[in-house]
Amino acid sequence: MKIFLLGGTKDSINIIEHIKQNYDAFILTTTTTEYGAKLAIEGGSDDTIARPLLKDEIIEIINDGDFDMLIDATHPFAAHITQTSASIASELEIPYVRFERPTTNLDNIDTSRIHYADSFDEAGKLIADEFDEGNVLHFAGANTMEDVMKHVPAKRFYPRILKVEKSLEKCEKLAINPDHIIPMTGAATKQENIDLIEKYDASVMITKESGEIGGVIEKIQAANEKDIAIIMIRRPKIEMLNKDDIVNDLKELDSKIKSFFKNRYR
Known part of the structure; x- marks a missing residue:
């Protein structure tokens, strides 16, 4: 079985490890960064492509490589x-699965400090209107900084990003002080988030609704303890995605693989 995997997330590493342990499979993983490709290889991916791909390029690779399945x-x-x-x-006309981490269960979490937004531009406006004092911790990646900074000055802005060339170039373009850049190596613990809030005198934190694997609960807990606001960006609604193609865990992924290749896996 040959699998074309669109990766770059912790979920994708878990998928690689699971498939390699349980199936006779060749996996090609695509990521947008060399760092993501390195993690994929360490997880067991047979090959990687470490750059963004256009639609026509993906089609060509799948056709030329005779891949059996596409996992997003x-x-x-x-x-x-x-x-x-x-x-x-x-x-x-090849089997397709969208692996989508579940939304965060907040049933037993104090959500009183969460303010929801549908875009980063909206988040920036909200900060300018309602949180004009104190600094801003941006825990939502380098690609989203510019929209926030249309409304938030660089002197208040502290992004937590991967210290890779492209991200650092974006910081430089946006005139972000290098001393404001917080290196990211993975999801932070509650205490690490508390330390950052204290160190940078933050009054508000920006995060995506990226699920428990993205450390959302630890961010909320830290904000609650330090009594600061969280602006949480809602997940985008993806049109034309068949709900039957979505799985939320590895058990559901197994069921899909076995249904697609029932003659091979019983």
């Missing part, structure tokens, strides 16, 4: 690539 395990906020991958699978 990109970030919940990567709406464009998910729409593109679903259309590619339909066009090529």
Whole structure:
């Protein structure tokens, strides 16, 4: 079985490890960064491509490589690539799965400090209007900084990002002080988030609704303890995605694989 995996997330590493342990499979993982590709190889991926791919490139790779299945395990906020991958699978008539981490269960969490927004531009406006004192911790990646900073000055802005060339170039372009850049190596613990709030005198934190694997609960708990606001960006709604194509865990992924390849896996 040859699998084309759109990766770059912790979910995708879990998928690679699970498939390699349980199936006779070759996995090609695509990521947008060398760092993501390195993690994929360490997880057991047979090959990687470490750059963004256009739709036509993906189609060509799948056709030339005679891949049997396309799995999209990109970030919940990567709406464009998910729409593109679903259309590619339909066009090529190959089995397709969208692995989508569940939304965060907040039933037993104090959510009184959460303010929801549908975009980063909206988040920036909200900060300018309602949280004009104290500093801003941006825990939502380098690609989303510019929209927030249309409304928030660089002197208040502290992004937590991967210290890779592209991200640092974006910081430089936006005139973000290098001393404001917080290196990211993975989801932070509650205490690490508390330490950052204290160190940078933050009054508000920006995060995506990226699920428990993205450390959302630890961010909320830290904000609650330090009595600061959280602006949480809602997940985008992805049109044209068949609900039957979505799985939320590895058990559901197994069921899909076995249904697609029932003659091989019983």
